[in-house]
Amino acid sequence: MLHTLTACMTGTAVKTIHSAPASLAAAKAQVTRMERRIREYTAWQKQNNLFFDEQTDEMLQKAVAKLKIKKENVQEAERRLQRKAEKHQREMRK
Secondary structure, eight states, rough: OOOHHHHHHHHOOOOOOOOOHHHHHHHHHHHHHHHHHHHHHHHHHHHHHOOOOOTOOOHHHHHHHHHHHHHHHHHHHHHHHHHHHHHHHHHHHO
């Protein structure tokens, strides 16, 4: 279980050219995957580790911090998509 949380946290991003919708979808998928891994890790630790404490677990705290960054990336991708859509609408009116 620890391996899946670590793998999710340290995954390398492949640099490719994405359209805004694809970039947004990828960012949302990363958030969903990370949330699921955190839930699974926490559930497993609560069941199998008598001394598990969510507030002091270093691995969990790192994962939660990384999740916060991923959520910010989703918000930024949404803003980029919105700006592109607005720009496209302005160009279509000309």
